[in-house]
Amino acid sequence: MLSILFLTLILSLFWLLLSWQFAPFVLGCGVVSIALTLYLAQRMRVVDAESLPLNLSARIVWYWLWLAKEVALSNWDVARHIWGKRIHINPRVIQVKTPMKTPFGLMLYANSITLTPGTVCIDIEDGQVTAHALTDSAAAGLESGEMGEKIRRLGL
């Protein structure tokens, strides 16, 4: 019930921010669309405890800053490989153990891996991440497990 209320709030804010018009007709359209969205979300059973991320601590901001730094560094790395005279790449599939247990943590981990250029997450199965790495340094960075450790320390 709480998550439905939360979803309604988010959807109303979204509508108001995007339209920024307060004529009665436009507001009525908003109410109708929010009701329709809530009905569809109920029918698809996508409203559950996960859509209300209350257990996120404020420390995730530090994780995002660290991730931005990592993304910038590996962007530079991949760009250097692209502009280089000869392409020295060593693409391969690697497997890494994941320390986190919650679905949200796994999602965050997989998205972070893919967001970082040079590594693409392919699959997650029973605590094992299958990823594709472009270069040796990208593979080494993933195998060091630093990113997973940081997410685990967030309590996810």
Added chain:
Amino acid sequence: MSSILELMPSVYAGASLALLAVMGSTLVRAILGPTAFDRVMAVNMFGTKTVLLLSLLGFLSGRPDFLDIALVYALVNFLSTIAVLRFFEGRPQVVKQCSTTDVDLDVNHDADPDASGPTTAMEE
């Protein structure tokens, strides 16, 4: 009105031109292929660049309404990429048809033996 702000439209215009060139080269990659996934990837990249170009054009013409179009285009682009990939999943024959070379595509690996040639699926 200081003069340095008048520099911005030319920055937007230059960035738009560069993005147009990038979009053209992704189209070339989409036509060349060689595999079906290269084409999907190129089209996805083309859509991303379209969103960025729309935002730039909105700033260039001084009409922020363009951002709404860009937002909707981003949603549609993502959805179409996922839809095409879902269509490809488990249909190695279709993937082979959409590829000009069979680079690394191991189609006969688990296709059933009495499936007729690769020309049947797309004729309708």
Added chain:
Amino acid sequence: METFLVLASTLCISMGVFLGITGAIGIFRMPNFFARLHAASVTDSGCAFMLLFGLMLQSGFTLATIKLCFILLFFLISSPTAAHALAKTALSCGAQPTSSPREER
């Protein structure tokens, strides 16, 4: 202040365009599909972030900035998902994740 903002956003936009051109060159120079996917991922994460950030600096605290934030947030979620879906589908259809020596240029 205005001068600083104009310089900063020009720098951000040109960085974004540079990353976009890098990705466009990458999808032509890389030898196989998975390597090209990495090149495309450069542009998706870096180019979009830098360009939209540069535009945000110009629009200031307006509705346009909020919309740019939404576009950026959506990109940060959707582009890894699209890359992951591409990689997974390609692998399940039998694309080779390693480049054989003859393809290296």
